[in-house]
Amino acid sequence: MSGISNPLQAPNEAQGAACGPADGGQEQVLTLDEAVAYASLLHRRGDLDEAEAIYREVLARREDHPDCLHFLGILMHQRGDDAAAETLIRASIERVANPAGQWNNLGNVFVESGRLDAALTCYESSLQAQPDGLDAWNNLATLYRSLGRIQDSVDAACRVVTLDPRHQGARRLLGYAYSRLGQTDQAIAVYREWLAQEPDSPVARHLLAACLGEMPERASDAFVQITFDAFADSFDQKLEKLHYQAPGLVAEALIKALGGAAGPFDILDAGCGTGLCGPLLRPLAKRLTGVDLSGAMLTKAKARQAYDVLHLAELCAYLHHFPASFDAVISADTLCYFGDLAPVAQAAAVALKGPGVLVFTVEALAAPPEEGVPYRLAQHGRYTHSPDYVAQVLAAAGFSAEGLEAVILRREGGVPVEGWLVTARRCASGGDQ
Numbered sequence: 001m002s003g004i005s006n007p008l009q010a011p012n013e014a015q016g017a018a019c020g021p022a023d024g025g026q027e028q029v030l031t032l033d034e035a036v037a038y039a040s041l042l043h044r045r046g047d048l049d050e051a052e053a054i055y056r057e058v059l060a061r062r063e064d065h066p067d068c069l070h071f072l073g074i075l076m077h078q079r080g081d082d083a084a085a086e087t088l089i090r091a092s093i094e095r096v097a098n099p100a101g102q103w104n105n106l107g108n109v110f111v112e113s114g115r116l117d118a119a120l121t122c123y124e125s126s127l128q129a130q131p132d133g134l135d136a137w138n139n140l141a142t143l144y145r146s147l148g149r150i151q152d153s154v155d156a157a158c159r160v161v162t163l164d165p166r167h168q169g170a171r172r173l174l175g176y177a178y179s180r181l182g183q184t185d186q187a188i189a190v191y192r193e194w195l196a197q198e199p200d201s202p203v204a205r206h207l208l209a210a211c212l213g214e215m216p217e218r219a220s221d222a223f224v225q226i227t228f229d230a231f232a233d234s235f236d237q238k239l240e241k242l243h244y245q246a247p248g249l250v251a252e253a254l255i256k257a258l259g260g261a262a263g264p265f266d267i268l269d270a271g272c273g274t275g276l277c278g279p280l281l282r283p284l285a286k287r288l289t290g291v292d293l294s295g296a297m298l299t300k301a302k303a304r305q306a307y308d309v310l311h312l313a314e315l316c317a318y319l320h321h322f323p324a325s326f327d328a329v330i331s332a333d334t335l336c337y338f339g340d341l342a343p344v345a346q347a348a349a350v351a352l353k354g355p356g357v358l359v360f361t362v363e364a365l366a367a368p369p370e371e372g373v374p375y376r377l378a379q380h381g382r383y384t385h386s387p388d389y390v391a392q393v394l395a396a397a398g399f400s401a402e403g404l405e406a407v408i409l410r411r412e413g414g415v416p417v418e419g420w421l422v423t424a425r426r427c428a429s430g431g432d433q
């Protein structure tokens, strides 16, 4: 979804009334429209308190100021008050000649609060008001995908690409939708066109490789960074809606594996993302470290205040830099961005102390596993692994496998995503480097 926008629009009309945010002791007299524009600037910079105070002051002077109602509605949504957000944005809709932006943002509010049918109506209203509304078409394409209406998602994403041929999000959506429909040739054509415009695009390269059945050893750092920097803001909400289980499963397995040992422990969360595992691991940890390639995901993890330290780094490189440093290394829903697991297992053996514990999840290679196929890069861009391969890689890196359990990691497109929950212990004598 294109995020909720807070456009600093040209003022609708000049007001002439005074409203003055103090500026260095010198009171500036602003028109109401200027005050709304100024508040909108503060709003986009994240200063919600100051922005809200100005919006409310403007509405005290002119209760039907349409932009002010609209922006305050967005702000109330950010504060978690969706009822107030809806009332304010609807009030704005009634007061403007073309409410395309308001309908689009109300749709976004509904998506984020899980009211997908209401969101659909809003995006459609937005497009009635502005048939070439790029954001509304893109949001509609994303929403159709969530609703499992894949052909509709293709049609909407095609509209976005027609309107803006360089729209990467829509190309990704389109390629994904063609893959879901089994139209691999169409997906390949989308990625090839994308590469023709942007030959170095790590996303287009990775997804094209997936469609062509090629097998890079892992997703490139650039692919991971671009993907998760863009996903960070909506990650927690989206994963919650997908009944995401990996953090809970990993934490439970770790508690079981550490059961007998005296804590607290030095724990590394490898690919910590927004830090969903953090609060679950915190009670076990003397020192809890997170490492991730995405700066935006790490910013979210920092806000959770569960980690002692967070590092922006590639996880294998990071593990090699900290030999014999951790009692446990966990990795939830991250090694699906690795095909070859040997480098991770070897690096974890380096970073673990003595008989340290490694717990992680991977996605399951579709059953029945083809003879001898260790892993695949699926068209959605993540890898799936066979359990025999996982066991073999762990043994080769000096681990004894203590658990290899079939689990459901989350749902996607309405169907469960099957995976393996893996617990392994470093053999104290093996893997010492």
Ligand SMILES: C[S@@+](CC[C@H](N)C(=O)[O-])C[C@H]1O[C@@H](n2cnc3c(N)ncnc32)[C@H](O)[C@@H]1O
Residues within 6 Å of the ligand: 224, 225, 228, 246, 247, 270, 271, 272, 273, 274, 275, 276, 277, 291, 292, 293, 294, 297, 313, 314, 315, 316, 331, 332, 333, 334, 337
């Ligand atoms: C699906 S998210 C899971 C995040 C978190 N573990 C959770 O369960 O919520 C995968 C994370 O792994 C990170 N990641 C993927 N490959 C990585 C690598 N090679 N090194 C470091 N981080 C990586 C991504 O940036 C992303 O934040």
